Amino acid sequence: MDLVNATGSSKRGFSMKTIDEEKLRAIVGEANIKTDPSDLYIYGSDSSVHHAMPWAVVRPKTTAQVQAVLRYANEALIPVIARGGGSGMCGQTVPVMGGIILDMKGMNKILEINLADVYCRVEPGVVDDDLNLALKPHGMFFPPTPASSRIATIGGEIANNASGVRSVKYGATRDAVLGMKVVLPNGDLVNLGTRTRVEASGYQLHKLMVGSEGTLGIVVEATLSFVPIPEFRCMGIANFNTLKDAGDAISSIMASGAIPSMLELVDDVAIKAVNKTMNLGLKEVAAALIFEADGMVREAVDYEINKMKAICQKHNGEDIYASYDPKERDKIFLGRKSLFPALSKYDDNLASTALADDMAVPYSKMAEMAGKIHEIADKYGIVMTAYGHCGSGCMHTKILMDTKRKDQWESARKAITEVYDYVRSVNGTTSAEHGIGLSKAESFKIEKADSLHLLSLIKKAVDPNNILNPGKLSQAPEDWVTATNLRYSVNS
Amino acid sequence: MKKNTKAFKRLEKWEGTLANCIRCGYCFEHCPLFKYTGWESDSPRAKIITAFGLLSGEIDPSESAAHKMFSCFYCKRCEAACSSGVKLTEVFTDAKKDLLELGFNGPGTTSTTQMNCARCLICVGACPHEARFYHEGRGVVVDPAKCKGCGICIEVCPAGAAKIQNSFGTGRKELMDRASIFMATHKSAKAIVFACNWSYYPDLQASTLPDTETRDKSYEILVNLCGGRLERQLLMAPFLYNAWGVMVAVCPDDKCEHNGNLRAKELVEDLRHTLKSIRIDPERLRLVQIPAGDKGKFQAEIDTFVDRLNTLGPIR
Numbered sequence: 001m002d003l004v005n006a007t008g009s010s011k012r013g014f015s016m017k018t019i020d021e022e023k024l025r026a027i028v029g030e031a032n033i034k035t036d037p038s039d040l041y042i043y044g045s046d047s048s049v050h051h052a053m054p055w056a057v058v059r060p061k062t063t064a065q066v067q068a069v070l071r072y073a074n075e076a077l078i079p080v081i082a083r084g085g086g087s088g089m090c091g092q093t094v095p096v097m098g099g100i101i102l103d104m105k106g107m108n109k110i111l112e113i114n115l116a117d118v119y120c121r122v123e124p125g126v127v128d129d130d131l132n133l134a135l136k137p138h139g140m141f142f143p144p145t146p147a148s149s150r151i152a153t154i155g156g157e158i159a160n161n162a163s164g165v166r167s168v169k170y171g172a173t174r175d176a177v178l179g180m181k182v183v184l185p186n187g188d189l190v191n192l193g194t195r196t197r198v199e200a201s202g203y204q205l206h207k208l209m210v211g212s213e214g215t216l217g218i219v220v221e222a223t224l225s226f227v228p229i230p231e232f233r234c235m236g237i238a239n240f241n242t243l244k245d246a247g248d249a250i251s252s253i254m255a256s257g258a259i260p261s262m263l264e265l266v267d268d269v270a271i272k273a274v275n276k277t278m279n280l281g282l283k284e285v286a287a288a289l290i291f292e293a294d295g296m297v298r299e300a301v302d303y304e305i306n307k308m309k310a311i312c313q314k315h316n317g318e319d320i321y322a323s324y325d326p327k328e329r330d331k332i333f334l335g336r337k338s339l340f341p342a343l344s345k346y347d348d349n350l351a352s353t354a355l356a357d358d359m360a361v362p363y364s365k366m367a368e369m370a371g372k373i374h375e376i377a378d379k380y381g382i383v384m385t386a387y388g389h390c391g392s393g394c395m396h397t398k399i400l401m402d403t404k405r406k407d408q409w410e411s412a413r414k415a416i417t418e419v420y421d422y423v424r425s426v427n428g429t430t431s432a433e434h435g436i437g438l439s440k441a442e443s444f445k446i447e448k449a450d451s452l453h454l455l456s457l458i459k460k461a462v463d464p465n466n467i468l469n470p471g472k473l474s475q476a477p478e479d480w481v482t483a484t485n486l487r488y489s490v491n492s
Numbered sequence: 493m494k495k496n497t498k499a500f501k502r503l504e505k506w507e508g509t510l511a512n513c514i515r516c517g518y519c520f521e522h523c524p525l526f527k528y529t530g531w532e533s534d535s536p537r538a539k540i541i542t543a544f545g546l547l548s549g550e551i552d553p554s555e556s557a558a559h560k561m562f563s564c565f566y567c568k569r570c571e572a573a574c575s576s577g578v579k580l581t582e583v584f585t586d587a588k589k590d591l592l593e594l595g596f597n598g599p600g601t602t603s604t605t606q607m608n609c610a611r612c613l614i615c616v617g618a619c620p621h622e623a624r625f626y627h628e629g630r631g632v633v634v635d636p637a638k639c640k641g642c643g644i645c646i647e648v649c650p651a652g653a654a655k656i657q658n659s660f661g662t663g664r665k666e667l668m669d670r671a672s673i674f675m676a677t678h679k680s681a682k683a684i685v686f687a688c689n690w691s692y693y694p695d696l697q698a699s700t701l702p703d704t705e706t707r708d709k710s711y712e713i714l715v716n717l718c719g720g721r722l723e724r725q726l727l728m729a730p731f732l733y734n735a736w737g738v739m740v741a742v743c744p745d746d747k748c749e750h751n752g753n754l755r756a757k758e759l760v761e762d763l764r765h766t767l768k769s770i771r772i773d774p775e776r777l778r779l780v781q782i783p784a785g786d787k788g789k790f791q792a793e794i795d796t797f798v799d800r801l802n803t804l805g806p807i808r
Contacts (some may be wrong), residue, residue: 037551037552038542038556042538045541047516051550059531151520344512345512348508354514487515489548
């Protein structure tokens with residue numbers, strides 16, 4: 001399959017014959033290159049359903065090495081795919097057209113923590129949790145905090161515009177990126193953005209790089225803002241007997257001017273899954289909302305929490321309860337926190353797959369969306385949950401299915417198409433925080449139909465030889481099931 | 493998809509498990525091998541991917557694939573952290589058995605240099621996993637499927653015949669080098685803490701914290717695998733690098749899978765006498781027992797030790 005030809009951006013296919021291992025060895029050194037098939041096989045996977053073999057894995061340690069690799073790849077017309085923790089859920093780092101994996105975990109230094117100007121400079125391989133560990137003694141934190149923060153790298157978070165439970169208050173990665181140094185496909189190094197909080201100096205190209213999924217440049221240094229760790233944190237929970245009541249509560253909270261630091265929805269399928277696998281004994285209601293407020297002054301946090309409690313009550317919320325006590329907060333959050341493992345252990349014959357996993361819809365449609373997911377799952381005989389960071393409009397699902405059965409993949413394909421059709425019909429978006437990669441390209445292309453040409457012009461201007469992560473985003477094939485090998489054994 | 497079930501008959505039963513692993517990678521931060529090399533191909537997830545590749549026939553059995561599967565210390569922290577409840581080390585063991593039958597072995601387990609071996613059989617008795625036995629024709633041999641790489645045999649062998657080819661940063665020389673580098677590069681450096689990987693260490697840190705110019709610290713934690721592998725030269729080395737003190741953290745009395753904590757206790761007691769005899773306050777060498785996962789106690793013990801060292805000051 002020549003995906004590049006399919007998009008019309010190039011007539012040329014890529015061939016493994018073109019790779020010069022010795023050249024790469026000379027650039028990064030013998031200790032920083034892997035070419036054995038058993039190593040390459042591992043780097044062909046991430047947390048998505050996809051798998052494809054790269055031709056080499058190199059681990060640059062310096063900006064100069066990244067530049068040299070790109071100069072070589074650009075000349076030899078070899079795809080280059082930057083990789084962080086490999087925790088992507090849509091196949092962003094799966095080398096669908098082969099090529100060189102740039103393992104950026106080798107560049108993992110925190111270069112500067114500047115408290116006077118409230119920014120830090122980091123290399124792209126720094127793990128999110130490590131940055132937060134270094135910021136903590138200064139009373140600060142880097143706010144995007146995706147669930148995968150223990151392995152996700154800053155470079156990967158920038159590439160995907162990652163966000164998480166607290167993004168409702170603190171924003172996504174894009175909001176925290178002030179500037180960056182980027183190596184372009186031809187090896188040139190450019191400084192984008194600034195170190196100031198605001199900038200109106202022309203195009204904000206550093207913001208364009210955020211979410212570009214490694215298709216425009218390789219980030220070799222990022223300047224990030226950070227925020228103070230709040231003194232007080234209070235978490236609450238409310239149960240609802242109908243999804244509609246929970247949805248109305250979400251919309252009302254966000255419309256009321258309240259500032260939650262977290263607002264999470266968990267549906268009945270998710271609650272049952274947690275009870276079934278973890279025996280937590282949660283009340284099996286239609287939906288639960290978990291809300292949190294934080295701040296430096298307790299009275300201000302009280303104000304926010306009381307406001308959210310009152311709104312939940314108004315919309316028939318039950319068992320409403322909130323606490324500042326860390327142990328109580330852990331107890332409240334346990335159901336949500338246990339969801340990920342609970343879904344994996346739900347049934348030995350069903351695997352939890354990362355598909356249709358993070359769309360966003362307007363607040364007023366959150367409950368309807370959850371209902372729609374249940375309806376579609378029933379229709380196709382698969383298990384789907386609805387949960388997510390509803391404060392930022394993000395809805396997660398997991399599709400639980402027997403991955404050995406080909407018919408289940410067909411069902412998943414149809415279900416996903418219907419889910420995304422609904423999302424777009426209510427002016428939602430295909431991805432809230434995990435990105436597009438391969439598995440969401442179909443819906444992405446329909447959603448962005450008006451601007452696809454503009455996107456391809458930008459890509460062509462920056463990367464005329466199409467070497468950076470080719471075959472992704474608008475270049476990805478519509479049919480995600482056949483885009484690559486699936487990383488499961490599927491009976492024919 | 494073609495399946496290699498004939499060759500990997502033990503792995504076959506894990507087919508469902510290999511699909512259930514969601515490949516989130518949350519096991520990375522708990523794996524001492526990954527932390528040491530930084531290569532994803534040394535992580536627990538990589539072994540699961542390799543097992544899937546071997547079973548599905550997508551990759552061929554090879555030295556390199558075996559190398560990955562045999563490089564594991566069985567600390568089982570990956571299992572404890574696994575989102576999907578995958579029994580990773582059980583998968584690894586079955587893969588190892590299948591690979592051995594196919595004629596592949598790996599350097600992550602111990603072996604015996606027969607030329608040096610005096611056939612004293614101390615290692616056979618000392619191995620807590622019954623991985624070593626005496627064979628009339630071949631001498632002391634190791635069952636690589638049973639060997640968990642704890643290295644007790646290496647420490648008890650009087651002839652230096654028991655070996656491990658790749659100890660991923662936990663060998664004596666590697667630990668001494670890292671202690672030396674830490675003491676030389678950190679202005680506030682005072683203590684080296686040797687910590688057993690089987691119990692609490694991985695809970696303490698999110699992952700390997702990158703060195704930064706702005707970050708100074710008074711102590712360094714070095715993973716030494718089982719406390720039973722600690723030896724005199726290693727525990728005394730930091731003092732030569734101007735450390736003010738050395739702390740050894742092991743599992744509580746009845747919790748060590750390898751009985752290494754008791755060996756460590758005896759060693760530290762003995763060395764404290766040695767320190768006293770050369771007029772160094774024995775308090776500068778301290779052994780603490782930390783229950784699994786009790787990072788609060790571990791941190792508190794380190795803080796108390798560093799406070800005490802601050803009172804004692806540098807060794808004159």
